[in-house]
Amino acid sequence: MTRIFHPVVAALASLTLVAPISAQQKAVQSGNTSKSTLDRTKIPTAAKAADLRVPSWTKATLADGAELVVSEKHDLPLVSFSINFVGGAAQYEPPGKTGLGSIVGQMLTEGTTHRTGDQISNDLQLLGTGIGAGVGSESGRVGFTSTADKFEKTLAILGDVLENPSFPQEALDRLKGRLNVQLLQNRDRTTGIAGVVFPKVLYTTDHPYGVSLTPETLASITRDDVASFYKSYFQPGRAIITVVGDTTPAAAKAAVDRELAGWASGGSMPKFTYPAVPASKPTTIYLVDKPGAAQSTFAIGAPGPARDTPDYYAIRVMNEMLGVLFQSRLNHNIREVKGYSYGVFSNFAFGKGPGAFRAGGDIVTAKSDSALIEFMKELRDIRGPRPPTDDELKQAKASLVQSLPENFASVNGINASIGQLYVQGLPQDYYQQFARAVNAVTADDVVRVAKTYIDPDHLAIVIVGDRTKIEAPLAATNIAPIVHLDVNGNVVDR
Amino acid sequence: MFRFRPGLLAASLVPAAAIAAQGSPSPSVKQAGKAAINIPFEKYTLKNGLTVVLSEDHTTPTVAVEVVYHVGSKNEMAGHTGFAHMFEHVMFTGSGHVPYGTHDRFTEGVGGSNNGQTYYDWTRYWETDPSNYLETTLWLESDRMGFLLDSLDETKFKAQRDIVKNERRQSNDNQPYARDGEVISLAMYPNGHPHSWPVIGAMSDLSGASVEDVKRFFRLYYAPNNATLAIVGDIDRTQAKAWVEKYFNDIPRGQPIVRPKFGPPTLAGEKRLTFEDRVQIPRLTIRWPSADQASTDAPALRILASVLAGSRTARLTKPLVYDAQSAANVNAFQTGFEGAGEFSVIATPRPGHTLTELETQVDSILARVKNEGPTAEELERAKAGQEFQFLNGLQSNLGKAFELAEDQTFYNDPSYTFRVQYPRLQAVTAADVKRVAAKYLGDKRVVLSNVPMGKTDLASHADKSTVVTDPLTEITTGIKP
Numbered sequence: 001m002t003r004i005f006h007p008v009v010a011a012l013a014s015l016t017l018v019a020p021i022s023a024q025q026k027a028v029q030s031g032n033t034s035k036s037t038l039d040r041t042k043i044p045t046a047a048k049a050a051d052l053r054v055p056s057w058t059k060a061t062l063a064d065g066a067e068l069v070v071s072e073k074h075d076l077p078l079v080s081f082s083i084n085f086v087g088g089a090a091q092y093e094p095p096g097k098t099g100l101g102s103i104v105g106q107m108l109t110e111g112t113t114h115r116t117g118d119q120i121s122n123d124l125q126l127l128g129t130g131i132g133a134g135v136g137s138e139s140g141r142v143g144f145t146s147t148a149d150k151f152e153k154t155l156a157i158l159g160d161v162l163e164n165p166s167f168p169q170e171a172l173d174r175l176k177g178r179l180n181v182q183l184l185q186n187r188d189r190t191t192g193i194a195g196v197v198f199p200k201v202l203y204t205t206d207h208p209y210g211v212s213l214t215p216e217t218l219a220s221i222t223r224d225d226v227a228s229f230y231k232s233y234f235q236p237g238r239a240i241i242t243v244v245g246d247t248t249p250a251a252a253k254a255a256v257d258r259e260l261a262g263w264a265s266g267g268s269m270p271k272f273t274y275p276a277v278p279a280s281k282p283t284t285i286y287l288v289d290k291p292g293a294a295q296s297t298f299a300i301g302a303p304g305p306a307r308d309t310p311d312y313y314a315i316r317v318m319n320e321m322l323g324v325l326f327q328s329r330l331n332h333n334i335r336e337v338k339g340y341s342y343g344v345f346s347n348f349a350f351g352k353g354p355g356a357f358r359a360g361g362d363i364v365t366a367k368s369d370s371a372l373i374e375f376m377k378e379l380r381d382i383r384g385p386r387p388p389t390d391d392e393l394k395q396a397k398a399s400l401v402q403s404l405p406e407n408f409a410s411v412n413g414i415n416a417s418i419g420q421l422y423v424q425g426l427p428q429d430y431y432q433q434f435a436r437a438v439n440a441v442t443a444d445d446v447v448r449v450a451k452t453y454i455d456p457d458h459l460a461i462v463i464v465g466d467r468t469k470i471e472a473p474l475a476a477t478n479i480a481p482i483v484h485l486d487v488n489g490n491v492v493d494r
Numbered sequence: 495m496f497r498f499r500p501g502l503l504a505a506s507l508v509p510a511a512a513i514a515a516q517g518s519p520s521p522s523v524k525q526a527g528k529a530a531i532n533i534p535f536e537k538y539t540l541k542n543g544l545t546v547v548l549s550e551d552h553t554t555p556t557v558a559v560e561v562v563y564h565v566g567s568k569n570e571m572a573g574h575t576g577f578a579h580m581f582e583h584v585m586f587t588g589s590g591h592v593p594y595g596t597h598d599r600f601t602e603g604v605g606g607s608n609n610g611q612t613y614y615d616w617t618r619y620w621e622t623d624p625s626n627y628l629e630t631t632l633w634l635e636s637d638r639m640g641f642l643l644d645s646l647d648e649t650k651f652k653a654q655r656d657i658v659k660n661e662r663r664q665s666n667d668n669q670p671y672a673r674d675g676e677v678i679s680l681a682m683y684p685n686g687h688p689h690s691w692p693v694i695g696a697m698s699d700l701s702g703a704s705v706e707d708v709k710r711f712f713r714l715y716y717a718p719n720n721a722t723l724a725i726v727g728d729i730d731r732t733q734a735k736a737w738v739e740k741y742f743n744d745i746p747r748g749q750p751i752v753r754p755k756f757g758p759p760t761l762a763g764e765k766r767l768t769f770e771d772r773v774q775i776p777r778l779t780i781r782w783p784s785a786d787q788a789s790t791d792a793p794a795l796r797i798l799a800s801v802l803a804g805s806r807t808a809r810l811t812k813p814l815v816y817d818a819q820s821a822a823n824v825n826a827f828q829t830g831f832e833g834a835g836e837f838s839v840i841a842t843p844r845p846g847h848t849l850t851e852l853e854t855q856v857d858s859i860l861a862r863v864k865n866e867g868p869t870a871e872e873l874e875r876a877k878a879g880q881e882f883q884f885l886n887g888l889q890s891n892l893g894k895a896f897e898l899a900e901d902q903t904f905y906n907d908p909s910y911t912f913r914v915q916y917p918r919l920q921a922v923t924a925a926d927v928k929r930v931a932a933k934y935l936g937d938k939r940v941v942l943s944n945v946p947m948g949k950t951d952l953a954s955h956a957d958k959s960t961v962v963t964d965p966l967t968e969i970t971t972g973i974k975p
Contacts, residue, residue, distance in 0.1 A: 038741070043596075043633070044630045046627045048626065049624055076888055078885055078886060121806040122871075125878055125879065128880070177844055178822045181842065181845070188670040291772075292772055295660070325602050326602055335660075339657050342660040362660070394603075395599065395603035403605040403606070404605075406605075408554060409889055410889035410890070
């Protein structure tokens, strides 16, 4: 609830303005201004950076067709284990069953032919860990991290969960009931509404990138759907098992061979084919009313390039300076200089298909129009009127290249880094080549990809906020015509 | 209450996660398992009172630098709520020899990160960087500790004040259920008690803050004798000490700090409140005053929280979420501060079920736990994950810096978590859990029903529940300046 301004409160506040913040401050007479011989204007020079150390790994193909990748890290007694599946909901969910993959992931730990859901939970608690299972848009994962001495016991439970799930009807009913509550709660948040409406506006529900779980699709999902998705999806032919930590390739293989012995071979790598995206439309404001909202959630964007675009590195560098770094153009201007927001950003989803470009953030209601003007200004400027400075380019590249080692600090980080290569079909020496590719990007490249992938005349501007307060000011900017949508992204009458 | 959205670090505020102490790899950890939960460190104090904690870990060529100031919203007074956090934002607007933007230039702009965070008892600032930038980060942190006021700029201060208001809107006013905590704290703590207002503060107080306030606050609380510096990661300790000396040694000591003193909440009995929110599904929160972070009862309360909720088979979760299915979810947690503590149960009903029904079910289950205590297996399950969580936490330089520096701040012992608190958690018995449940989860509590606008009849036992409208108005108007 927006706090209403009370004149009485304001008067009190101004009276207390000269009072100390804390009682003790009355006593503070002078500050700790220092005199020093050190020349602090001299910025320390950094020594040469350490060479990038990329973890190494071994690779083998198992009898059932899955790939096994093992990377050793012995400083701590920890093991991170994942089965990565290539392809996801966008490839394997039948039409009208959006959300099925995610539900199947959660249903895996609801019981097996050997263990009830309670037993799985209790056994894992005693091992000090838990098994995560999830199906995303284009990949899935079943895995855990444990202490090294609990690795094989946890893997045995994972094997049972993967091979023998029983999918109890009552568990599905319960899960659907809980998801229904989440769906309702999601509609209470401006960010939750934008998360549904923005993809729908960009791709329509005829494209896998445009659909979200709805009460209708949720209601239609049956136990047969769950069993059939499970059967077709969780197959070793599209699986890469990554094991990272305090183990060896031989020990990991022996454990996997033993605990996943019952996993029947089958499955193949998916084809990633997507329908064409809808023809681009002139820039339009799609306004969703959220009465009483203290802030408006902005999502401005368009379908973007796939991960395999040759412009990938140039786009990454461009986007760092546009809306990733704290001092990026969007955040510096709209948050730091104008004070309209707690933070704004931009992002390219990439993926196997035309993942979205999105710029946005939460904007104080009263400045929704002013913020839109600044968003549009920055999106236009980076396309040429204000080319990147040498320092912007240098920082954008360094932030990408020199942050790599942090990804290799933990067994989970290494596991995810290796898993990504396989899931996204990237070369084995990707990390070794990353710096070279990023550093080759020029200022001209940045302007070129901004021009190619950000078209200010063909953007969808989704704004979820208090219509009575923001509609007239937004219209007065003359940036684009306004179309009214409901919280599900359907056009509504004015 | 971050400079900007924190991502995963938010977990550091969740008390259950705080069980996972952090430490650096040492051969003994691996060999001896439970017996060697440890973070090797070296601690010393500069002549100006700055405490320094160093810990080497050469796993990755990165370093984490953290400065914790022993000041937070607890040091504020009514009418000035939210100031400690707003001050945190000012610390990023540049200092005497570091122009605005330079801090980001030498953290994010070289592949690192930075952020700040304010809580009731502390304000912390940190950088992670490639380790060849350690000297630069020390230059950055020392300059704002010593010379912030040299470049204090009215325009930048006002911009940050607007940004903090946006933070309040984003994290409280525009978030369903997010104001529940404000309502409960105001009811639980006496007038003027610093835990009676939220760290983010009241909007009207934020508007009233001035540059003069910033100066006074800085001079008192941002002195080296009120701070701990932790440096963890790929460092040469001799070199690190030389740089610490170079950059921090000439910052003068400040005045001794008088810590605020306050007693425990003085709830006479149960307070029942209803808050109308822009939500579709109501939610029930029950909160009790409990043990503070240093109390020997705190570990048993944490174990009690995991016995009650968090896993599928927990005492509250199984009957409410899985068997009766009256709740979509249920949560229980112990939160410890310096001199105050809270224990909470939060439950969201499934459609067709009421908050009254949930409260009755929760109370009946709590009564049983108070009578019987947990079973041996429940206790074992609650403790089993701790060794893993500890080891997992050792992989993060920043996580270890937080642990070492905050333990130093509150216990004058960087090793407090793994030397004292971890063994205490391991030693908790079923009788301890039973005892703390009976001791703290009594009728002196606040029961809050968050209900959709206009539906106050959905409150738990609505006839006995008082509707509150705008809780923070009371903070600024209800107390004499």
